[in-house]
Amino acid sequence: MLKNAWYVAGWSEWLGDTPQRITLLGEAVALFRSADGAAAAISDICPHRFASLGRGRIVEDTLQCPYHGLRFDRNGRCAHNPHGDGAIPPGAQVRAYPLVERHHALWIWMGAPDAADPSAIPDYSLYDRSDIASSRDYLHVGASYELIIDNLLDLSHAAFLHPFLSTDGMAARSRCKFEQEDRVVHSYMWNDDEPITPLFSMVWDRPEPRGDMRSHIHWTAPSTLFLDVGVTGVGAPVEAGPWLPSLHCLTPETEHSAHYFWMVGRNRGQEDSTLGAAIHAGIKLAFETEDEPMIRQVAANMAGRDFWSMRPAILAGDGAAVRARRMLARLIRDEQQAALSQPSPASTVDLSNIEEHSIP
Ligand code: FES
Ligand SMILES: [Fe+2]
Numbered sequence: 357m358l359k360n361a362w363y364v365a366g367w368s369e370w371l372g373d374t375p376q377r378i379t380l381l382g383e384a385v386a387l388f389r390s391a392d393g394a395a396a397a398i399s400d401i402c403p404h405r406f407a408s409l410g411r412g413r414i415v416e417d418t419l420q421c422p423y424h425g426l427r428f429d430r431n432g433r434c435a436h437n438p439h440g441d442g443a444i445p446p447g448a449q450v451r452a453y454p455l456v457e458r459h460h461a462l463w464i465w466m467g468a469p470d471a472a473d474p475s476a477i478p479d480y481s482l483y484d485r486s487d488i489a490s491s492r493d494y495l496h497v498g499a500s501y502e503l504i505i506d507n508l509l510d511l512s513h514a515a516f517l518h519p520f521l522s523t524d525g526m527a528a529r530s531r532c533k534f535e536q537e538d539r540v541v542h543s544y545m546w547n548d549d550e551p552i553t554p555l556f557s558m559v560w561d562r563p564e565p566r567g568d569m570r571s572h573i574h575w576t577a578p579s580t581l582f583l584d585v586g587v588t589g590v591g592a593p594v595e596a597g598p599w600l601p602s603l604h605c606l607t608p609e610t611e612h613s614a615h616y617f618w619m620v621g622r623n624r625g626q627e628d629s630t631l632g633a634a635i636h637a638g639i640k641l642a643f644e645t646e647d648e649p650m651i652r653q654v655a656a657n658m659a660g661r662d663f664w665s666m667r668p669a670i671l672a673g674d675g676a677a678v679r680a681r682r683m684l685a686r687l688i689r690d691e692q693q694a695a696l697s698q699p700s701p702a703s704t705v706d707l708s709n710i711e712e713h714s715i716p
Pocket of ligand 2: 507513514517518642647
């Protein structure tokens with residue numbers, strides 16, 4: 357898994373007064389808001405007896421361990437020791453992770469803190485626009501995040517797996533193209549003069565029952581995908597039609613499981629909460645009852661085997677997913693080689709603050 361990257365650790369609005377714990381890239385992380393409202397992320401494992409700090413409580417600007425009450429600030433430093441003379445013991449420090457709140461999300465950096473550059477967070481400011489209403493959700497997936505990327509970068513599966521999001525025989529009528537940039541793969545799909553899908557019929561506001569549909573998905577390494585899906589009248593400009601842009605942020609939990617944070621926006625009925633709930637529910641149903649079981653089954657069938665070792669057949673629409681897999685593998689390999697050339701830090705336990713007692 358790629359460490360030096362921004363991942364989504366949660367939705368901003370879901371982190372309130374109660375701290376949370378979440379496993380990201382195999383590391384247990386505690387998320388909390390200090391009294392000033394700023395979000396922070398530190399290691400979940402208390403350095404005293406290894407309790408979960410994310411199960412503790414917020415006291416002013418610190419997170420108090422639920423076991424013996426050490427308090428840690430947003431930099432991971434122990435700021436209060438309720439025992440003995442209150443001196444802060446050596447080693448009472450946990451790792452702090454860079455965290456940025458942007459576009460409704462909590463973006464966390466799991467790699468070397470010095471390398472964390474907030475300008476590298478992809479620009480999803482469209483979700484901050486007043487003309488776009490949006491809603492957010494979460495799905496736990498019992499499979500590698502790479503299988504979810506495969507799923508999203510080839511949307512031809514919608515014609516077979518998602519009746520609500522497609523029309524009969526749609527895959528055969530699609531035009532596809534993909535492009536690759538530095539850390540981005542674009543996968544474009546057009547269906548011209550296509551019947552309106554059940555999902556888009558909720559926001560379709562023209563008399564004719566057909567339109568030009570686009571389903572373009574843009575993957576940014578390692579695992580953030582933006583789906584630009586919209587329909588316009590046949591031959592009409594893209595901007596004129598209903599648009600349901602969705603963001604798909606995949607954060608590996610472990611090698612074999614992933615957090616799937618998703619957000620869907622709309623440029624129609626922005627004040628209509630009933631419409632928003634119906635669109636959200638339709639998409640949620642597709643992800644939870646169609647995509648996730650399929651991806652989990654694929655993972656079970658692969659039984660831990662390497663994707664390429666199984667010599668997958670390649671279809672016309674697989675170019676984008678193949679490019680993304682190769683790019684991700686190269687980024688991970690480069691990062692691991694760079695890490696191997698770094699000396700590992702020595703570790704010691706300092707017992708100098710424990711008084712010696714003689715035992716009679
Ligand atoms: S385990 Fe956290 S203070 Fe003891
Ligand atoms: Fe899907």
